[in-house]
Amino acid sequence: xxxxxxxTLLSWAGEGGLQGRxxxxxxxxxxxxxxxxxxxxxxxxxxxPYSRDVAEACDELVAAGLVEESxxxxxxxxxxxxxxxxxxxxxLDAGVDPVVQGFENLGRELIAEDLWQLELGxxxxxxxxxxxxxxxxxxRACEFKxxxxxxxxxxxxLTLAQRVHANGRQxxxxx
Amino acid sequence: xxxxxxxxxxxxxxxxDRKRDGWLIDLLNCSEVQRLRRIHQLGVSNYTYPGAEHTRxxxxxxxxxxxxxVLEHLERVSNAEKIKAARQALLATALLHDIGHGPFSxxxxxxxxxxxxxxxxxxxxxxxxxVHRVLxxxxxxxxxxxxxxxxxxxxxxxxxxxxxxxSQLDVDxxxxxxxxxxxTGAGYGHFDWHRLLTTVEFHNGETDLVWPSKAALxxxxxxxxRYYMYQNVYLHKTTRGFEALLRAMWQRADTLRKSGxxxxxxxxxxxFWKVEKAEPGTFPVAEYLRxxxxxxxxxxxxxxxxxxxxxxxxxxxxxxxxxxAMVEPPPPANPLKVDDFGDWExxxxxxxxxxxxxxxxYCLADRVKGKYRQPYREEKDPENQSAVNTxxxxxxxxxxxxxxxxxxxxAVIAPxxxxxxxxxxxxxxxxAVRLSQNIRGSLKHAKS
Numbered sequence: 255x256x257x258x259x260x261x262t263l264l265s266w267a268g269e270g271g272l273q274g275r276x277x278x279x280x281x282x283x284x285x286x287x288x289x290x291x292x293x294x295x296x297x298x299x300x301x302x303p304y305s306r307d308v309a310e311a312c313d314e315l316v317a318a319g320l321v322e323e324s325x326x327x328x329x330x331x332x333x334x335x336x337x338x339x340x341x342x343x344x345x346l347d348a349g350v351d352p353v354v355q356g357f358e359n360l361g362r363e364l365i366a367e368d369l370w371q372l373e374l375g376x377x378x379x380x381x382x383x384x385x386x387x388x389x390x391x392x393x394r395a396c397e398f399k400x401x402x403x404x405x406x407x408x409x410x411x412l413t414l415a416q417r418v419h420a421n422g423r424q425x426x427x428x429x
Numbered sequence: 430x431x432x433x434x435x436x437x438x439x440x441x442x443x444x445x446d447r448k449r450d451g452w453l454i455d456l457l458n459c460s461e462v463q464r465l466r467r468i469h470q471l472g473v474s475n476y477t478y479p480g481a482e483h484t485r486x487x488x489x490x491x492x493x494x495x496x497x498x499v500l501e502h503l504e505r506v507s508n509a510e511k512i513k514a515a516r517q518a519l520l521a522t523a524l525l526h527d528i529g530h531g532p533f534s535x536x537x538x539x540x541x542x543x544x545x546x547x548x549x550x551x552x553x554x555x556x557x558x559x560v561h562r563v564l565x566x567x568x569x570x571x572x573x574x575x576x577x578x579x580x581x582x583x584x585x586x587x588x589x590x591x592x593x594x595x596s597q598l599d600v601d602x603x604x605x606x607x608x609x610x611x612x613t614g615a616g617y618g619h620f621d622w623h624r625l626l627t628t629v630e631f632h633n634g635e636t637d638l639v640w641p642s643k644a645a646l647x648x649x650x651x652x653x654x655r656y657y658m659y660q661n662v663y664l665h666k667t668t669r670g671f672e673a674l675l676r677a678m679w680q681r682a683d684t685l686r687k688s689g690x691x692x693x694x695x696x697x698x699x700x701f702w703k704v705e706k707a708e709p710g711t712f713p714v715a716e717y718l719r720x721x722x723x724x725x726x727x728x729x730x731x732x733x734x735x736x737x738x739x740x741x742x743x744x745x746x747x748x749x750x751x752x753x754a755m756v757e758p759p760p761p762a763n764p765l766k767v768d769d770f771g772d773w774e775x776x777x778x779x780x781x782x783x784x785x786x787x788x789x790x791y792c793l794a795d796r797v798k799g800k801y802r803q804p805y806r807e808e809k810d811p812e813n814q815s816a817v818n819t820x821x822x823x824x825x826x827x828x829x830x831x832x833x834x835x836x837x838x839x840a841v842i843a844p845x846x847x848x849x850x851x852x853x854x855x856x857x858x859x860x861a862v863r864l865s866q867n868i869r870g871s872l873k874h875a876k877s
Contacts, residue, residue, distance in 0.1 A: 258765045275810040298584045300813060309808055309818075310800055314844040320764060327811060327833065334809060345765050 271337025551709030
């Protein structure tokens with residue numbers, strides 16, 4: 255994921271910025287599932303799919319002064335927040351990443367999604383990538399997250415994963 | 430029964446207990462492991478540092494030695510049975526972690542599209558290899574277990590086992606930093622490795638690894654050692670220039686081949702190239718292992734007499750160590766597009782063409798990703814930290830990321846941006862530098 259791609263994604267979060275590194279991780283994972291070519295490598299970590307590439311891309315934008323980071327342990331907050339600086343917004347006025355921009359609607363929806371749904375939904379999707387059977391993926395994800403697969407919340411996360419996956423299949427068919 | 434003893438310039442003696450670990454000697458004697466004797470640990474760094482002739486075999490042996498030491502320590506300070514149960518797989522992983530490397534280690538990977546980790550896993554899983562047979566004789570599930578531990582994406586085994594082998598502070602790095610420092614003669618890369626190995630402890634229900642705060646300075650020293658080694662050895666401009674030359678040559682040969690021209694390939698490379706996408710599963714492991722450094726050098730020697738002038742010239746340059754000069758391009762006009770240097774490349778190409786050089790072979794862009802210039806990266810979010818992605822010390826009973834514990838490290842561990850350097854024939858260098866300066870000047874002027 256290059257700088258322009260991540261800046262384009264963060265622009266969808268608006269002035270308030272994107273809340274949480276975990277949220278960023280899951281949003282990128284699900285966007286990739288939906289066919290957005292961000293090229294980040296994921297492994298299974300404490301809270302589901304996790305990518306060093308995403309963490310590094312984000313930290314690089316902060317170090318370069320293109321993204322403002324707030325929150326975190328130094329401010330006694332568990333959550334970091336990321337927003338574009340005014341200068342970066344002006345740079346984006348000259349052109350966002352056109353391919354990533356094609357996923358704006360889904361991206362905005364995911365950024366606004368409940369964090370638990372993103373966590374569980376992306377974990378279901380991760381296991382679906384290995385199993386290719388939704389029920390099995392749900393079972394493994396719920397075992398991993400220690401929740402009941404029959405809970406309403408788990409079922410909603412499954413629907414989210416399936417919807418994003420269908421989006422990816424559609425994107426693949428379009429290409 | 431006496432120990433098997435190896436002399437090693439880093440550890441003096443590396444011993445293997447024949448009674449307990451005789452299987453390790455059998456593994457070492459396998460042809461796939463012996464092949465590592467013929468792979469330079471640092472690729473073509475010996476073009477810059479003549480002493481850098483050490484091999485993947487000596488490194489793998491060193492890593493095995495360190496793994497043995499750290500396991501002995503963990504056995505003493507924690508649940509000994511748990512450590513003993515993992516010991517054999519971890520020692521085998523240490524010895525075999527680089528078994529799939531191709532010629533010149535990492536640097537040749539883009540030339541043939543090799544992913545050494547995938548090949549390492551394939552060599553271990555392939556039933557026809559000696560290492561597979563030795564592992565299987567020890568335990569039927571051992572080959573798969575070792576392959577899983579090498580696979581960075583595999584989370585079957587506990588994080589502490591993966592972290593010992595592959596993390597921000599692992600036995601692989603502890604060995605290669607000091608070994609590379611010694612053989613290059615660079616003089617950097619020293620740190621208190623023994624303290625790091627003998628103070629690591631379990632955390633979080635014995636699944637994760639941390640260090641006590643008394644090890645913080647040894648960790649700091651280790652991070653600085655990495656920083657100096659990256660600056661002085663791993664990213665040395667001369668070495669990077671020869672690496673770029675090697676890549677350009679292979680890309681040229683590939684282009685010629687695909688356009689139907691005879692590139693006079695030696696038999697094993699011919700077979701490799703014939704496969705659409707040669708990787709484990711489409712190309713036999715035994716054939717892959719036949720691609721050696723001498724295969725590559727012999728191929729380059731063949732090309733030095735090729736009818737394609739550029740290919741022949743670059744082959745000659747490589748063999749005679751007649752490298753290119755490095756030039757820094759002007760900064761990108763838009764910091765969000767770090768690859769966009771505006772007029773720089775087209776103007777540089779004009780200069781090259783005027784002098785009779787073909788830009789595709791004589792204007793080599795070398796992208797150094799920011800993460801390769803960063804000696805240590807840590808995950809900021811405490812919830813997402815683990816031994817694999819962050820070095821942590823215990824302060825007041827809680828694990829704290831080393832970058833947070835020692836804020837002075839900030840200057841060294843801040844993520845640098847990707848950089849692109851250009852390599853051109855030496856006679857073009859001064860004109861290229863002038864061009865870069867002129868564009869820099871006009872950028873400054875436009876900003877003001």
